[in-house]
Amino acid sequence: MKLLWALLLPGALLAQGIFENHSDVGTVLHAGTAEYDPATKSYTLSGSGENMWAAKDGFHFLWKRVSGDVTLTADIAFIGNGGEGHRKAVLMFRQSLDEGAAYVDAALHGDGLTSLQARDEKGADTHEVQANVSAPKRIRLTKRGSDVYMSIPGQGGEMQIAGGSFKVKFDEPFYVGIGVCAHNKDNVEKAVFSNLELVNVKPVLYSTLQTIIVSNTDRRAIYVAPERIEAPNWTPDGKSLIFNSQGRLLRIPVTGGKPEMIDTGFANRCNNDHGISPDGTMLAISDQSKDGKSRIYTLPIGGGTPKLITESGPSYWHGWSPDGKLLAYCAQRNGEFDVYTIPAAGGEEKRLTTAKGLDDGPEYSPDGKYIYFNSDRTGRMQIWRMLPDGSEQEQLTSDDLNNWFPHISPDGRLMVFVTFEKDVVGHPQNKDVQLRMMALADGKIRVLAKLFGGQGTINVPSWSPDSKRLAFVSYQLIPPEK
Numbered sequence: 001m002k003l004l005w006a007l008l009l010p011g012a013l014l015a016q017g018i019f020e021n022h023s024d025v026g027t028v029l030h031a032g033t034a035e036y037d038p039a040t041k042s043y044t045l046s047g048s049g050e051n052m053w054a055a056k057d058g059f060h061f062l063w064k065r066v067s068g069d070v071t072l073t074a075d076i077a078f079i080g081n082g083g084e085g086h087r088k089a090v091l092m093f094r095q096s097l098d099e100g101a102a103y104v105d106a107a108l109h110g111d112g113l114t115s116l117q118a119r120d121e122k123g124a125d126t127h128e129v130q131a132n133v134s135a136p137k138r139i140r141l142t143k144r145g146s147d148v149y150m151s152i153p154g155q156g157g158e159m160q161i162a163g164g165s166f167k168v169k170f171d172e173p174f175y176v177g178i179g180v181c182a183h184n185k186d187n188v189e190k191a192v193f194s195n196l197e198l199v200n201v202k203p204v205l206y207s208t209l210q211t212i213i214v215s216n217t218d219r220r221a222i223y224v225a226p227e228r229i230e231a232p233n234w235t236p237d238g239k240s241l242i243f244n245s246q247g248r249l250l251r252i253p254v255t256g257g258k259p260e261m262i263d264t265g266f267a268n269r270c271n272n273d274h275g276i277s278p279d280g281t282m283l284a285i286s287d288q289s290k291d292g293k294s295r296i297y298t299l300p301i302g303g304g305t306p307k308l309i310t311e312s313g314p315s316y317w318h319g320w321s322p323d324g325k326l327l328a329y330c331a332q333r334n335g336e337f338d339v340y341t342i343p344a345a346g347g348e349e350k351r352l353t354t355a356k357g358l359d360d361g362p363e364y365s366p367d368g369k370y371i372y373f374n375s376d377r378t379g380r381m382q383i384w385r386m387l388p389d390g391s392e393q394e395q396l397t398s399d400d401l402n403n404w405f406p407h408i409s410p411d412g413r414l415m416v417f418v419t420f421e422k423d424v425v426g427h428p429q430n431k432d433v434q435l436r437m438m439a440l441a442d443g444k445i446r447v448l449a450k451l452f453g454g455q456g457t458i459n460v461p462s463w464s465p466d467s468k469r470l471a472f473v474s475y476q477l478i479p480p481e482k
Contacts, residue, residue, distance in 0.1 A: 017043065018198055019177060021061040024049075026099040026428050032060025032180065042194035044079070045089075048187065052088060052107075053122050055100045058185070061092070063177030070203040071475075072176055073140040073159070076108045079190040084183040085111035091141040091193035091447075093148060093168075094175040095122070104148040104168050105179070106141040110189075114139065116150040118166035129164030140194070143170070144203065145477065203477035207230065207456075209243060211237030211254070212416065212470045214437060217448055219363050222471075228429075230456030231272035232471040234464050235301075236280040241471050243268050249285065263303030272459045273316040276301060277344075278324050280392040283345075284309075284317045286329075296329060304451055309346050318405075318460065319363035319371065320344070321388075328362035328371055339373050339390075354392030361460060364388070367410060370404040372396075372415065383417055383438075397440070397445070401438070405459055409467040416470055417450065418458050429455040437474060452476060 011018065024032050029047035037044070049058025073090045092105040104118040112135035117128040125393040132437035133152055140151040140159050149165035168461065182189040209232055221480065222241065229245040242251050243260070247269040250259035264270060267287035269293060271364040274285045283301050288294045293313030318326035326341045331349070339362040342349040353359040355377040362373040366421040370385045380393065381402040386393040397403050401418040406429050409415070419434040431454040438445045451457070451474040
């Protein structure tokens with residue numbers, strides 16, 4: 001006799017299998033059951049319920065709580081040929097076990113209809129995207145961030161996206177599992193789920209180095225890599241971009257190609273605060289190889305031995321004066337982050353800001369009249385400017401967002417900066433951000449791009465010499481293909 005682990009009572013625990021528990025969701029007249037066969041590693045579910053649609057539910061659910069990005073894949077078959085044509089066997093991601101909770105499922109119907117269904121928030125209506133294939137043997141449901149999509153076998157048997165997706169934001173942990181709905185309150189239906197795979201997907205980070213034409217916002221991808229790259233500088237001759245990756249600096253032609261590493265000697269922990277001297281001969285870098293605290297060094301743009309400029313750390317370079325004589329940077333001293341300057345050849349540093357809070361991202365205007373920076377002294381992070389000696393500090397932006405890293409176009413007319421949402425603290429990685437641009441003559445702001453980025457997107461000066469284009473980095477978290 002085949003051994004079955006039977007769970008005839010809702011709430012009983014599975015003796016085997018990958019799930020934690022099972023229960024009816026919504027209103028049902030007949031309690032559902034779940035059985036696990038350890039020999040075939042298959043699950044048999046029975047379920048009642050009138051429907052799973054609109055804002056109501058009635059089905060039996062076998063579930064586990066998870067976090068992160070996941071895929072759930074299974075072969076699905078109904079037991080028996082009768083019953084309602086719209087009885088459903090589903091793979092599901094669900095926020096809670098409450099009726100009307102947000103969910104996304106991949107639903108196989110009794111008549112073969114296969115669809116991706118979603119309720120994007122509690123109490124909302126359900127919507128669906130119907131696949132153009134009837135009754136596929138195998139179905140996969142994938143969650144990546146807030147995007148959820150369904151896959152079915154292609155002609156060669158490989159899993160391919162069925163088309164369409166839904167955006168549903170799940171708070172973690174959420175529920176993942178399998179379910180059956182009879183689509184008739186008086187009936188009980190059964191389905192078998194076999195060859196089931198539940199995988200927590202660790203996405204692969206891809207970086208795209210790109211340029212944007214500020215007049216029309218057209219973009220061009222220069223370099224794509226399955227790793228984190230950050231902070232492009234545009235060389236004064238307009239021919240190359242310099243960026244950092246894995247503690248090193250690299251150079252790539254603006255037209256694309258293979259990046260070449262710049263020799264920075266012992267400095268092998270360079271961060272995303274680096275830049276090029278106005279005459280194009282020198283690099284300023286921020287490196288933390290010495291003791292984990294970032295310090296500023298200079299070296300020839302073609303590579304060489306770094307020269308220490310700031311004795312104290314942490315210090316993060318951000319700007320070079322137009323005459324090449326001074327460096328502007330953010331530094332933490334006595335627990336406070338402020339803006340400082342120091343001779344490019346080395347010497348005594350000068351503190352320019354003293355307000356409580358964080359002052360960061362200092363950059364000279366091309367004519368040398370101002371230093372632009374960002375400060376949270378009035379609440380959220382906003383863009384400010386001051387005279388080069390630190391006097392006459394004035395706020396330029398004032399909204400309910402967080403604005404970082406002002407960069408002034410070489411012709412002095414435009415300022416671009418990166419904007420985080422109002423609830424974001426600091427300038428972290430992997431956030432939805434905007435590149436915004438202000439016309440300095442009238443203060444009008446427009447959005448150049450909305451992207452997934454943040455730290456590393458545009459930390460340093462990255463205008464083209466002709467003030468027509470801007471270089472930046474965006475990111476994608478892509479599940480590995482299986």
